[in-house]
Amino acid sequence: MTTSIVANPALPESAIKAATRRTKQRLTSRGATIASLVIAVLWTIPTIGLFLTSIRPEVDTLRTGWWQIFVNPTVTFENYGNVLFGRDSLLGPFINSIAISIPATVFPLVIASLAGYAFAWMKFKGRDALFVLVFALQIVPIQMALVPLLSLFSRGITIGDSVIYEGLRGAGLFSQVWIAHTIFALPLAIFLLHNFISEIPADVIEAARVDGASHGQIFFRIVVPLSLPAIASFAIFQFLWVWNDLLIALIFATGAAAPITRALAELTGEFGQNAELLPAGAFISILIPLVVFLALQRYFVRGLLAGSTKG
Amino acid sequence: MKDLLTWIGTLPPLLQVPIIVGLFLAAAAGIILLIEVAPRPGRKFTILRFAACVVIPGLAFLLLGSVWWAVGVAVVLGGLFFLLDYRSREGKGYIFALVGFLAPAFVLLLIGLVYPTFATLWNSLLSNRGAFIGFDNFVWVFSQPQNLVVIRNTIFWVLVVPVFSTAIGLAYAVFIDKSRGEKFFKVLVFMPMAISFVGASIIWRFVYDYRPADRDQIGVLNGLVTLFGGDPVNWLQQVPLNSFLLMVVLIWVQTGFAMVVLSAAIKGVPIEQVEAAQLDGTNAWQRFWNVTIPSIRPSLIVVLTTISIAALKVFDIVRTMGTAYPDTGIIANEMVTLLQKFEAGRSSAFAVILFLLVLPIVIFNARQIQKTREIR
Numbered sequence: 001m002t003t004s005i006v007a008n009p010a011l012p013e014s015a016i017k018a019a020t021r022r023t024k025q026r027l028t029s030r031g032a033t034i035a036s037l038v039i040a041v042l043w044t045i046p047t048i049g050l051f052l053t054s055i056r057p058e059v060d061t062l063r064t065g066w067w068q069i070f071v072n073p074t075v076t077f078e079n080y081g082n083v084l085f086g087r088d089s090l091l092g093p094f095i096n097s098i099a100i101s102i103p104a105t106v107f108p109l110v111i112a113s114l115a116g117y118a119f120a121w122m123k124f125k126g127r128d129a130l131f132v133l134v135f136a137l138q139i140v141p142i143q144m145a146l147v148p149l150l151s152l153f154s155r156g157i158t159i160g161d162s163v164i165y166e167g168l169r170g171a172g173l174f175s176q177v178w179i180a181h182t183i184f185a186l187p188l189a190i191f192l193l194h195n196f197i198s199e200i201p202a203d204v205i206e207a208a209r210v211d212g213a214s215h216g217q218i219f220f221r222i223v224v225p226l227s228l229p230a231i232a233s234f235a236i237f238q239f240l241w242v243w244n245d246l247l248i249a250l251i252f253a254t255g256a257a258a259p260i261t262r263a264l265a266e267l268t269g270e271f272g273q274n275a276e277l278l279p280a281g282a283f284i285s286i287l288i289p290l291v292v293f294l295a296l297q298r299y300f301v302r303g304l305l306a307g308s309t310k311g
Numbered sequence: 312m313k314d315l316l317t318w319i320g321t322l323p324p325l326l327q328v329p330i331i332v333g334l335f336l337a338a339a340a341g342i343i344l345l346i347e348v349a350p351r352p353g354r355k356f357t358i359l360r361f362a363a364c365v366v367i368p369g370l371a372f373l374l375l376g377s378v379w380w381a382v383g384v385a386v387v388l389g390g391l392f393f394l395l396d397y398r399s400r401e402g403k404g405y406i407f408a409l410v411g412f413l414a415p416a417f418v419l420l421l422i423g424l425v426y427p428t429f430a431t432l433w434n435s436l437l438s439n440r441g442a443f444i445g446f447d448n449f450v451w452v453f454s455q456p457q458n459l460v461v462i463r464n465t466i467f468w469v470l471v472v473p474v475f476s477t478a479i480g481l482a483y484a485v486f487i488d489k490s491r492g493e494k495f496f497k498v499l500v501f502m503p504m505a506i507s508f509v510g511a512s513i514i515w516r517f518v519y520d521y522r523p524a525d526r527d528q529i530g531v532l533n534g535l536v537t538l539f540g541g542d543p544v545n546w547l548q549q550v551p552l553n554s555f556l557l558m559v560v561l562i563w564v565q566t567g568f569a570m571v572v573l574s575a576a577i578k579g580v581p582i583e584q585v586e587a588a589q590l591d592g593t594n595a596w597q598r599f600w601n602v603t604i605p606s607i608r609p610s611l612i613v614v615l616t617t618i619s620i621a622a623l624k625v626f627d628i629v630r631t632m633g634t635a636y637p638d639t640g641i642i643a644n645e646m647v648t649l650l651q652k653f654e655a656g657r658s659s660a661f662a663v664i665l666f667l668l669v670l671p672i673v674i675f676n677a678r679q680i681q682k683t684r685e686i687r
Binding site for chain 2: 004010029033034036039040043044046047049050053061062063064065066082092093095096098099103105107110111112114115117118122123124134135137138139140141142143144145147148149152153156158165166172173174175178179180181182184186187190214215216217219220238243244245246247250251261264265268278279282285286289291292294297301304305
């Protein structure tokens with residue numbers, strides 16, 4: 001997922017709303033109305049089509065288009081039953097997705113907020129240069145890191161014959177995926193959280209320091225509570241990113257650890273085989289990000305407007 | 312460490328989550344507690360700091376499964392670090408706290424991004440068996456006709472996707488601006504952003520689906536074609552049309568992004584300027600072209616460049632839509648395919664080419680962002 005710094009995140013939402021209300025009116029012109037309706041319909045139909053396909057009986061799906069549901073309305077949830085509990089169930093991969101996404105969201109958040117605090121409120125030599133370096137790491141496409149990281153995980157590090165790091169050698173079901181996602185999230189996470197943390201008024205931090213608070217206390221008592229909005233928006237972002245990821249899953253989540261994206265991608269590969277699971281399976285995989293997204297849209301958009309490139 | 316992970320790996324997946332997150336949070340709390348307690352003045356705390364400096368690196372290397380001399384080196388370095396911190400100008404314990412905050416992130420970044428980047432650069436000069444072969448992998452990339460198709464397709468992706476997503480997103484943002492139900496309209500187009508590329512590709516597979524002419528079509532596109540009396544087309548077999556049909560999927564996803572960002576930018580255009588232009592008797596089109604566009608130009612550029620970067624890196628669409636279709640390959644997908652065929656050298660060469668293609672766009676993007684900030 002990519003995003004960028006664009007609009008003015010500092011502009012309070014209330015101001016935007018007030019300006020909108022002041023000039024609220026009909027769509028600019030009839031042509032514009034039609035054009036926007038056409039775009040809206042074009043953008044929604046494919047998803048609706050998939051949903052309707054997923055609730056039609058399999059025999060109908062194979063024979064006629066989903067729009068026939070309006071002529072011949074037969075609705076069944078059998079497909080969902082098959083996907084979840086049938087032969088070649090996608091329930092396992094679905095649960096794997098949850099088991100991968102939650103830790104892979106928590107880890108980078110904690111690590112990045114620690115680093116973000118140090119970059120924002122601790123003075124040390126070379127701080128700015130180091131921060132630029134971390135920012136620059138976002139440039140590196142994940143593709144660049146895959147091969148060496150994979151061999152690091154499987155073979156470890158040795159100097160001559162002496163083992164420095166024995167490697168994971170397949171230890172743990174999800175450990176590789178968690179670590180990979182954590183690492184690839186860090187540059188963006190540090191950048192985002194630093195920007196937010198550094199905007200906490202210096203007076204607040206200074207006052208705490210005068211009262212004798214140490215860095216640990218300032219971090220825990222002041223910085224974390226005040227940065228909750230930024231933490232929330234990054235958390236949503238990272239959760240969606242991990243949930244929707246296929247690249248890292250293909251390389252690091254093998255066999256029993258495969259998340260639902262990978263399982264679905266494999267279904268599409270084998271032509272015909274289990275293809276009837278696809279519509280319902282895809283819809284289940286879409287469901288969680290969609291719910292998260294619709295429920296927490298505000299934070300997501302805020303993160304989008306303040307973020308930068310990732311991947 | 313390995314045994315612990317192995318043990319966790321044998322548990323049911325959902326049980327692994329609370330355990331690993333709990334362990335991680337406990338470790339993080341330990342670090343914060345150390346940062347909090349250890350830098351205090353006093354003999355007791357000095358000893359604590361010294362112990363932490365020596366024990367933590369030693370323990371870390373033990374957990375990684377190192378040989379004894381490596382653990383020893385780590386312990387000695389930890390001791391040296393303690394001295395450095397003890398004599399630090401900012402006061403005892405300052406560097407200790409600083410390292411506590413930064414070390415987790417830096418260790419991971421060094422291992423997971425910095426080292427692999429250089430390793431990939433080096434790998435691209437090696438054969439699949441690990442022998443040094445200079446630029447042969449790159450020669451191979453640029454001499455194979457099928458690779459040239461891949462590179463050509465990638466260039467098309469970078470050119471076509473950003474332009475269409477941005478244009479449609481901008482038009483939509485302008486059309487629905489200040490209209491009733493704007494929020495709802497936004498969600499409709501923005502929703503694909505939440506859908507994975509895999510999900511999006513499956514959605515569009517069903518749109519492009521093809522059945523022989525004597526049967527009912529189940530894909531919307533062919534359904535429409537036959538409705539108007541045409542013959543159904545096997546869309547994804549048509550070169551070069553199929554590449555563009557795959558791009559449609561990414562355009563479908565990225566338009567929402569362009570729309571949201573540009574909509575926020577449009578709302579940032581000063582109302583006074585628009586009203587002044589209105590008083591001057593300009594029509595809506597002139598106002599859009601002469602007032603709105605110049606003031607959202609920075610956002611436009613950032614949206615365009617961001618989507619270009621996305622178009623360079625996306626590989627899920629081509630993979631999920633089906634690799635069986637002719638001439639649809641792009642670099643990002645080719646890289647993974649080669650990796651899975653254990654051709655690490657050639658795969659790395661493609662990764663390097665991808666990096667070189669992304670680099671100028673990212674630098675341009677970063678500069679643009681910086682400029683936008685300065686204006687503010």
